[in-house]
Structures are given as structure tokens and as C-alpha cells.
């Protein structure tokens with residue numbers, strides 16, 4: 427089974443310090459064969475990762491973006507161009523125009539200010555729910571997300587939401603295959619397994635400190 431960490435940030439997110447090269451190295455070291463780079467409100471991190479990847483053709487890479495819409499955070503996977511709007515549901519239209527899929531990350535993590543509070547009327551605009559996010563402070567947030575996805579037959583995804591080195595590979599999607607296209611098909615068909623562990627509190631505390639420091643200086 428091939429493992430993909432389907433939610434990672436780079437230094438192109440203000441709250442992360444990860445160099446694309448470092449992410450690739452850490453993934454390889456930790457048995458992760460693929461990654462989605464989805465920085466906050468930009469595809470710059472995805473573009474930078476693509477360049478680093480040039481000589482690593484067997485590594486699965488999905489370009490993406492985690493965009494703060496007027497309703498909260500939405501992930502566009504298989505998205506390479508910057509988006510021109512932050513309005514939901516216009517954002518979802520732009521993601522789909524690029525051939526991407528629309529994912530709601532951590533929809534029940536009440537500790538996140540930018541959480542997208544999904545309601546049934548949103549269903550036509552959503553393709554998948556992130557049912558495991560390592561940064562969810564309470565495990566019930568992930569459980570509720572999985573229940574919602576099952577109830578509405580939505581695709582399910584998972585990722586570490588890594589912002590710092592220790593987090594890379596904390597959660598992953600396993601599938602049978604070796605290419606990005608095979609991965610996408612497995613995701614569509616739901617022929618995947620989701621596994622992961624929660625980010626230790628010490629790392630979350632460090633991340634919080636990093637945010638405060640960046641604001642102060």
C-alpha cells in the first residue's frame with residue numbers, strides 16, 4: 427500500500443517554516459510516498475514543491491490550496507493556479523474549473539477560528555470531507571467528520587496538516603497503486619484506508635508560539 431499525506435503546508439504559509447526540500451526528505455524517511463501541498467491562500471508552495479520534485483518522478487505530488495473563504499477554510503486539490511475569489515461558492519466553481527476537487531478540512535474542529543461549518547445545503551458544492559486531521563485537538567472532531575461524510579456519501583481524505591518538521595506523515599491515505607492518477611481514482615472510488623495519529627500537544631504549543639512571534643516582530 428502506498429501512503430499519501432494529503433494536507434501539508436510550506437513556508438509559503440505564514441504559520442509554517444517548512445522548506446519544500448525538507449518536506450520531500452522527511453516524507454521519504456517516514457515511508458510517505460506522496461503529498462498534497464496546500465498552503466493558506468496561495469499555490470506558491472505547490473509550485474515550489476513541483477520544482478524540487480523534478481528528478482523524483484516516482485513521488486506522488488498533488489498541488490493544492492487551502493483558501494480562507496467568507497464561510498471558512500476550503501481545500502482545492504489538483505489546483506495549480508491562484509484563485510481570484512474568496513467567496514463561497516464561487517471558490518468551488520474556480521476549483522472545479524481547474525479540474526480540482528473541493529474538500530472541507532477539519533469541519534468539526536471547534537478550536538479553529540476559520541472552520542467551515544458545513545450544512546446540507548452546501549453538499550452540491552463539496553466533493554470530499556477531511557475525516558482525519560492530525561491537528562484536531564479532540565478526536566471527536568474527526569469522528570463527527572467521518573460520520574457526516576458517510577451519511578452523505580462524500581469522499582473521505584486525511585492529512586497531517588503539517589506546518590513543522592515533526593508533523594510530516596502524522597496522517598495518511600493508503601491505496602493500491604503508484605501514480606497520482608491511480609491515487610485520484612482510488613480516492614474517487616473510496617478504495618482507500620485512512621490512518622494517522624494526532625499531533626502532540628507540545629508541537630501545537632510550539633506552533634502557537636511561532637504564530638505569536640511572527641505577529642510581534
Ligand SMILES: [Zn+2]
Pocket residue numbers: 435439441442466589
Ligand atoms: Zn496554518
Ligand SMILES: [Zn+2]
Pocket residue numbers: 433435492587
Ligand atoms: Zn492546513
